[in-house]
Each structure stands twice: as C-alpha cells, then as structure tokens.
Amino acid sequence: MLSRSSLTSVWSLILLLSSGGLFILGLIFLLSEESKVLEFWFVSVGSNNFFFTLYFDWMSALFFSFVTFISASVVFYSGSYMGEDLNITRFIALVLLSVASMFFLVFSLNLVSILVGWDGLGLVSYVLVIYYQNKKSNAAGMITALSNRIGDAAILLAIGVMVESGSWNFMFMQENESSMDQFLLLILVVLAAMTKSAQMPFSAWLPAAMAAPTPMSALVHSSTLVTAGVYLLIRFNPLLMGHEVYKVLFLVGVLTNLMASISASFESDLKKVVALSTSSQLGIMVFTIVLGVAKLAFFHLLTHAMFKALLFMCSGKIIHESGETQDIRHMGSLGLSLPYTGMCMNLSNLALCGFPFMAGFYSKDLLIEEGLMGGYSLMTIILAGLSVGLSAAYSIRLTFLSFLNFSNQVPLSASKEEDDIMFKAKLGLMFMSLTSGAILSWMIFPSPPVVVLSLSEKLLPLFSCLLGAILGLILSLNLTLGMKILMKNYWAEGFIQMWFLPLMSGQSFGGLSLSVSNKFKTLDLGWWELLGGQGVYHSLGLGTSSLLKGQSNSIKVILILFSGVIMIFLGIL
Numbered sequence: 001m002l003s004r005s006s007l008t009s010v011w012s013l014i015l016l017l018s019s020g021g022l023f024i025l026g027l028i029f030l031l032s033e034e035s036k037v038l039e040f041w042f043v044s045v046g047s048n049n050f051f052f053t054l055y056f057d058w059m060s061a062l063f064f065s066f067v068t069f070i071s072a073s074v075v076f077y078s079g080s081y082m083g084e085d086l087n088i089t090r091f092i093a094l095v096l097l098s099v100a101s102m103f104f105l106v107f108s109l110n111l112v113s114i115l116v117g118w119d120g121l122g123l124v125s126y127v128l129v130i131y132y133q134n135k136k137s138n139a140a141g142m143i144t145a146l147s148n149r150i151g152d153a154a155i156l157l158a159i160g161v162m163v164e165s166g167s168w169n170f171m172f173m174q175e176n177e178s179s180m181d182q183f184l185l186l187i188l189v190v191l192a193a194m195t196k197s198a199q200m201p202f203s204a205w206l207p208a209a210m211a212a213p214t215p216m217s218a219l220v221h222s223s224t225l226v227t228a229g230v231y232l233l234i235r236f237n238p239l240l241m242g243h244e245v246y247k248v249l250f251l252v253g254v255l256t257n258l259m260a261s262i263s264a265s266f267e268s269d270l271k272k273v274v275a276l277s278t279s280s281q282l283g284i285m286v287f288t289i290v291l292g293v294a295k296l297a298f299f300h301l302l303t304h305a306m307f308k309a310l311l312f313m314c315s316g317k318i319i320h321e322s323g324e325t326q327d328i329r330h331m332g333s334l335g336l337s338l339p340y341t342g343m344c345m346n347l348s349n350l351a352l353c354g355f356p357f358m359a360g361f362y363s364k365d366l367l368i369e370e371g372l373m374g375g376y377s378l379m380t381i382i383l384a385g386l387s388v389g390l391s392a393a394y395s396i397r398l399t400f401l402s403f404l405n406f407s408n409q410v411p412l413s414a415s416k417e418e419d420d421i422m423f424k425a426k427l428g429l430m431f432m433s434l435t436s437g438a439i440l441s442w443m444i445f446p447s448p449p450v451v452v453l454s455l456s457e458k459l460l461p462l463f464s465c466l467l468g469a470i471l472g473l474i475l476s477l478n479l480t481l482g483m484k485i486l487m488k489n490y491w492a493e494g495f496i497q498m499w500f501l502p503l504m505s506g507q508s509f510g511g512l513s514l515s516v517s518n519k520f521k522t523l524d525l526g527w528w529e530l531l532g533g534q535g536v537y538h539s540l541g542l543g544t545s546s547l548l549k550g551q552s553n554s555i556k557v558i559l560i561l562f563s564g565v566i567m568i569f570l571g572i573l
Helices: 004-032 058-081 088-107 111-129 135-165 179-196 205-211 214-220 227-240 245-266 270-290 294-321 339-353 359-373 378-404 420-444 455-477 479-488 490-496 498-519 527-531 533-550 554-572
Strands: 036-045 048-056
Touching: 004 058, 004 088, 004 420, 048 058, 048 088, 058 088, 058 214, 058 294, 058 420, 088 111, 088 214, 088 227, 111 135, 111 179, 111 205, 111 214, 111 227, 135 179, 135 205, 179 227, 179 245, 205 214, 205 270, 214 270, 214 294, 227 270, 227 294, 245 270, 245 378, 245 455, 245 498, 270 294, 270 359, 270 378, 294 339, 294 359, 294 420, 339 359, 339 378, 339 420, 339 455, 359 378, 359 420, 359 455, 378 455
Parallel strands: none
Antiparallel strands: 036 048
C-alpha cells in the first residue's frame, strides 16, 4: 500500500502528464482551427435515443489542461500541508472528484451532461467546506450548498426549456428558434452562472467557503467551482449575445467587482481577502463577456487561475508558520523568515495588480482597454479605473501587513522555510504566473489586438494602479483609519462588510424561519395534529381495519362483490 507522500506524488504526476497532453491537444486544435465531437449512445426510452456527447476544441482542452496542472500542484502541496491529517486519502479522493466533475462540465456539449459536472462540483464543494466538522464549517457549508442549489435548479429548468428544440445540444440551436424560448434560456443560464460564480446578490457564500482546507481553496477558487459560471457564459455567448438581460449582467459584474474590492481593502482575514479578490476578478470577467470580447475574458480566466492558486498556497504556508492565525494584523516581518514564500506571494500579487510583463498584465490591461474602446459612459470608465485601483490597494495592504510591517506575532514564535514539498509545489505555478500571460497571448491572439485610445485613456490603468497602491499604503500604515471608518456608523460598516450580503443571505432568513416556527408551535400541538399527518393516518387506519373485518370470510365476500359488479355492469349496458 502506498504511503501518504507516495500517494500524493503519484496522483500529482498523473495529473501533470494529463495536463501536458491536453495542452498539446489544445494547441493542435488552435492551430488547425478544428474541433471534434464524440457521441456515445447512453439509453433508449421508447423511440427516443439519448446520447452522451463530448466536445473537444482548443478552448475546452486548454482550460482543462490548466485545471489538471493546478490540481497536480494542489495534490502535491497537500502531501505536506495535510501530512498529519488521518483522512488525507479521503481528501485526495475529493480533489479528484472535483476534477472529474470539472471534466463533465468543460467537455460536455449538452445541458444534461453539463448538469452532472455542475451538480458534482456543488456536492464536492459542500463536503469539503464541512471537512473540519465544526459549527463554523457547517454554517458555511449550508450557505454554500443552498446558494449553489439555486443554480442547479436553473440548469434543470433550462433543460426543460430546450425540450422544444428537439436537442439539448445548445451549440446546435439555430438563431430562428423561438425568441421566447431563447429569452427564458438566457435568464436561466445567467441565473445559474451568477450563483456558481458568486455574483451579486449571491456573493456571501464565497468568503464563507474559506472554511475548507487551504489546498482545496486554491483549486476551487482558481480553476474549478467559481469559474464554472464564467465558463458557461463564455460557451453560451455566441447564442445569447445582444439580449437585454446581458445589460443587467453587466451591472451585476461591475457591482460585484466594486463590492468585493472595497470589502477586501478592509478585511483582516487573510484567506477572506484572497477570496474577495477572486470575486472581484470574476466580476471583471463577467462584464467583459457582456462587452462582446468573450475570448479575452477566457484569456483572463486562465491567467487568473495560475496566480490565484499560487496566492492561496502562499497563504496556507503563512497560516502554518503564524501559529495557525489568519488575522493579518497578527503577522509581520515574515519576509525575513519566509523569503521564498514572500517572493512567490509578491509575484502573485503583482500579477493580480496587472504589473507590466506579469501574467495578469497581458490580460487585465488589454481587458480594460477593450472596455474603454467600447464608447461607454463616463461612469463605466470610472468603475473600470476603480476596479484596477482597488485591486492594487488590497494587494499592497496584504503584502505590507504580512511581510513588511513590524512583527505582531506572539513572543518566541518562529517561522521557517524548510519544506521541500511546498517549495516544489509552488515552482510550477510561479513560472506560469510569470510567463502564462505572454504564452497565451501569442497563442490565442496571433496578431496583436488593435487598441486606439487617447493618451489619458491609455494611462488610466497605470494611474489607477498607482493611486490604489498609495491608498493601500495609507490603510496599512494607519490601521486606525480603517477602524474609524468601520465604527463611524452602521451604514459605513455594512457598506464595507459586503454590503449586508451575509446578513441578508443567512442570518435574516434563519431568524425569520425560527420566529415563524415559534408562532405556529401552538397550532402544531392543536388542530394541525388532527388535520395533518397524524389525523390522516388515524383515518386510514380506521378504513383499513373496516376492510379487513369485511374480508373475514374472504371467498364469500369476493363472490358477492363479483356478482354485484357483474349485475351493475350488465345494467349499464
């Protein structure tokens, strides 16, 4: 039987080889401009044949190659991070189930097989959020599961809407299909994507899901669960572009980005800061899809997955070496004791901010410039600048408080870098965080995109990034400023704490259900006992006992009943 370290090494090697093969396959499809459809007979019901369809093109192959690459790093990283966990085999199995669910989602051509991966991701994520089995993780798992069930129900209803088209293969739908069917399908797909990718007002579950183990957070929040909604929108984009609902989706993406960025700039929990930055970047991807540049949103999705997975892995190492605390106010001076982790985290933060020639620069800068070229309103331009500036603000604040600030750790604490497994697990992600932007831009965009902007618009991302960095330094150097803003009034606190979304998503509904149940407790002990299940059961019991008594002489009773039925039947005729 394999040891724990051997188990993680073997599975990470298998996933790494799969990633390399899929990357080559995606490159072949991209250069040849071809795609393959594999169809398997599944089941026949009457005259209807149901097929399982797999669709291979450059987009699905590249995306899943990134998923398997990150999964390989996460599995190898878990050999050290969760080395003392007695249930590490179960954890590895859950990681592999998450990858398998993502396979069904990425390569499926019809909504029925997509539902297998879609629901599988939700189930595995719930099991992983409650992995540590305490009250906090149970509450987080419940809000995660219930939020995702809304999206599952939307996919089921979308399957019902597509019945009239004669096929569940959404890519084969024609433009002359019923406009009402397409409109309903769009609403349901957008609703499902909003819940899975934690867009407003379904954003509260994303920070709550940080109760899961950090290695799984690195996988879920970079390339699997939260990216599923964005990937679904990219797939549906050619069919659903131009509808009025997309304008609403644009507003949702912008507000999600703004809300998450503001909350991350004042959050003190290390993992929640990274989770809110994920929500912020997902909002950018969503409104980019609405702008009509879905390929660019896919480009940012891939580059974001690399540096976000690296950022989570560095966060896990920092939590390990800081006495298991996640409060960045109790850290500091870790750059001296954790130099390699600090270097990786700074690289991932710079890529997140869009620092020149990092992975995020190629996608994020081009993404903002394409949005500015669309001729949108002044408010849209301001919001784009805020999205860039605030991402720099919370990244600088996170780096300063954890690495550059004076140490706020407990006395006699020690941090060390000596961990070969974590060191090797972050090497590949660090390389991809540096180079994936350039490599993917050469692959996906063989000719440079034409960007025509004025000088002020061209310099907007750069100035926004610099102003955001200054704001982050101000918030870091003057910690009391954030507390003063929080304590000023209730509305300021709610505006910073995710705009009351956690309160509205869980606590208010839970309190309402408890109050209603208390009010109806008297009815539950009174008339509802007779009119509900107990009364019905009692009535059925009386009727059944009467029938049994009437069948004591069964042959005579049956003959009499048979004769009576024959006489009634003859009389009717």
